[in-house]
Amino acid sequence: MNAKDIIYLDANATTPMAAEVQEVVKDAMANAWGNVSSSNVLGHEAKRYVERARKQTASMIQAKPGEIVFTSGGTESNCTILHTFAKVHRMKGGGDISVPHIITSNIEHDSVQKPLEQMHRDGQAHVTFVQVDKTSHAVRVADVLEAIRPNTVLITIMLANNETGVIQPIKDLSQAIQNYNQSSENRVYFHSDAAQAIGKIRVSVEDLGVDYLTIVGHKFYGPRIGALYVRNLEVGDCPLEPIFVGGGQERHYRAGTENTAMIAGLGAACELVATNIQTYQLHMQTLRDQLEEELSVALKSHGITFNGRNSLSERLPNTCNVSIVSGAFNGRTVLENCEMVVASVGAACHSKAGSKASAVLLASGIPYESACNALRLSVGRETTSQQISAAVIDICNAVHSINQSLNVSADFHTNDNHL
Template sequence: MEFTYLDNAATTPMAKEVVDVISEQMANNFGNASATNYFGRQARKVLDESRHTIAKSINAKDSEIVFTSGGTESDNTAVIETALSRQNLGKHIITTAIEHEAILKPMKYLESLGFNITYLMPNERGEVTVDQVKNALTDDTILVSIMYGNNEVGSRNPIKEIGELLQDHQAFFHTDAVQAYGQETIDVKDQHIDLLSTSAHKINGPKFIGFLYINDKIQIPSFIKGGDQETKRRAGTENVPAIAGFAKAVELITPEEKTARRDRYFGFKQHIQTILKDNNIKFEVNGPKDINALNHVFNLYLPGVDRGVLLTRLDLEYFAVSGGSACTAGSLEPSHVLVAMYGKDSPKINDSIRISFGKDNTDEEIVNFSNKLVSIVKDLTN
């Protein structure tokens, strides 16, 4: 029996077209993109073309795309280097309590250096508001880092409105778009975003490659010290095969495909809920219930059903889902996202699972999963 993969928020399988591009580049284009010889020029050509494809996807200039090892490095660079390079202007930063650990841990590090961090609390949809940001702003605020969409409950934040709010303020505006990139239509100019983080493995691209968008109007130091690659903004020889694969993954997600996926994923959510209701299974949706969400993420509260037991039972039945962020899966700590949304004493903390859809999931898989979920929940609650 084959596994049904429903953990796409953790990572996605590489698309065949992406694998083909990477394999071709690894076999035939081994040059160093910084070298001036023929082989270097060939690598540079692929690098430049890939950068253009990716820049166009968010309405950025080619010069504003800095390739990194992924979302964590991009987030760390945006937060730490902005703070350290601008501390003469103030030491106040605004973020949210439901950010990824790649943001929250750098914030804790900066607190140890004397920075003052304001953590905005979300509503029960998992969202923060423009007014919260406005009320938290001070003359000393140098950075506002608000995630585009949440990786555990699929909530979206009012990025454009926050960007507009900060137009006349000194604070740089960063958004972690690791989960949103490839799902949402992002326009960094229209949304007034200064810094934006992504990761290729969330959109059927390779692992260990991402980019940090840095608006040409601002400058922050390189986080990785060494050579002068990426116009002195990120040291280290560029991984041309992975970058080419990243660009191919971006090309595959056309605007039409993006819309189709959103609608299909929302339909998957509705289908699961219908089957649960038809079988008298008690449940609640954590986060947004309407289509205005990252629809590939679906967080379900199943009262009285221990998360760990349910995940194990589903795994034994060949269904891969998760209890939350894969980056903290080995931790015994409860989901900080659900704690922020509902409080540390809420039963939702221990009785919720995250289902996340991908481009290869089918209606048949969703029906089979839903029926197996019903069977296991009934077994565990009777």
Template sequence: MLYFDFNATTPLADEVIESIKDALTVGWGNPSSKYDAGLQARMLIEEARNNVAACIGAASRDIIFTSGGSESNNWVIYSAVENYEASCISRSESGETYRKPHIVTTTVEHDSISAPLQALENKGKADITKVPINKTIGEIVPSDVVAAIQPNTCLVTIMMANNETGTIMPIREISSAVRRIENKLSSSIMIHTDAAQAIGKIPVNVNELGVDCLTLAGHKFYGPRIGALYVKNLNNKTFHPFILGGGQENGWRAGTENTPMIVGLGKAAALVRDYLNDYTVAMEDSRDYLEIKMAEIFGNKNITFNCKSPNKLPNTCNVSILGKGLEGYKVVKNAKGFCCSTGSACHSGNCEPSKILLSFHVGKDVARNAIRISTGRHTNRKQIDSLVMELRKVVDDLKTTVEKE
């Protein structure tokens, strides 16, 4: 079975597996303990923190380890709201009228952003504005983000790269635009980007992006299923703990640290730091070859690629094979030699068109036929050839079935 769903998850790199094995042996102590076994575990964790920080151009003191991308995203949202509430308490003494916190996001975010935002809105605890994708360029336009900002806006959260189409958003330009408008407001705005799909595929530097917070998810770049959160100037009292207890992670996140998985995440980040260009070139080569072969086998008139922006991840191909009875879930279901996704991995098997693709202005019939093929670091052209040839057979069989009905 050939694997073409690297946007959903990646296997552990061999070096990551070895680092985890070593940590299980030498890092078994409680990192909060002061004896040798605990100090050894603490040393491994801090080395991993340094590696994660170096991967994104951050200071190690601004990195917190989390259970994964969903926790990191939820944490940023609830911390931004809590910080806004705290600032409102101080401002109320001057007679200012209270307004609910306002958050700006997009129509194409991952559920770990959109779901907690929807929950806050449903409970009347926040107002949410979702900026749509510009139909002409297929991206979020910075001026549209600025237009959505209100005096009570406390957070702008926009993903760095979309998991379904691979579209890369102009985060640096958005950050700059928000900072300019922020200077005219009486309160500060936290800027966050979910970079889960970007790490390990394209360069990510928090200073160049100009963000306050950034989410990492290890299993997206050949690491374990834990995550990390970058918070600029973490100790400036504008961020708030999410899990309370024993004071681990310098008091930011309670719970005894999962040393082996943290070590594995650090090793995965170090690999990205050292070999990113090689990874990018390899993935782009396989993705470009895939698109060439798709056009060659099916004909340009019979397929459409659903990422309309030239700014896209090097490994992601969201493609629709046009025709009745060629819905993406049917194509994936009937494939025996490869696996890929019908869109967001969180909704695989859903017969309805992807809401994300519809938000990217992909027509309903085209979106219904979409499959997402995402390549990895070691995907080769021989594997691509096998994929395309089986796709051809699956499509022919489905067409025959339609003709018989």
């Protein structure tokens, strides 16, 4: 596959750094290379870049700059929150070492699911994985509330699923949790991983009402670092414990010399989103709808289903998860036979999972065969209408090629039986 001929439909996995972001990164590398913690003129200049990025990041989600902590990415942000509540609960009540309880969903990204499974095995936390509704593919608020126990300290639910694109009812959950906290002696905190949502839909922490929010730069044309929003962090309203300690950077919440250039790039990417989100969203939704319409026509004889598309839930405007119903059209095999399309069958971190069905799709109620045959096609800001039409042809050609090879194989075995 020639790089210039690639049709990139894997924006949920990662995105290229925007040209405007690259320029800011280059500028910071040239002019802000001092140590942010240094008290000299070079340190002050580097700190100026970092604090500008902090304001830009906060502005994107309607937060205050002091509520933003820069991290290496989504995994660190998510793990910092989980670590915080495993530790803080043990410290509560003058040495109370009772095991904390954390609630999440059964469709979370591995950076939430795997650490929680490990914490449960190690006895650091009890964890409840609330099942999503098999029709809406979203969690039900009532199910989450029903899972709360006296030792529940944290609820963590992603804002939008990275495979189906289904947007979870975070605002409704926040309101329900706030109502619970008003009548309970034990406060339950709420975190949402917004990695897949930011840059595709408008995200406001004031609207959502969450205590914590995870931000991941490379999902919205920024660098591969991240940030963590913590409500009223400067006054200690929401606890935050560092995973590791060191020189006290990021107000002692994230040790390690700041990656000034990448932080500056993240700020620039956030400013692009804040300024252009409506344009981005409309563009991606138009192309996603075109993709689904053309696939429906082109693969009508095979039968297709769109996983996550239902009348009960909203979806990200860029995400199409499609299964070819008839035949042995394993999603991975289809992509391997495409000449131009670059996409995924699920989360990028599962790319070596072979032909195994997506656990997220199965948890969402998608039948096993459909889950095995699924393609995750996610458009980006730079995707064009012409590329969409070419991608549909490429996918159809791949299906035809597979179909031919299967028929040849069947004919061979039939003839072989007559030898």
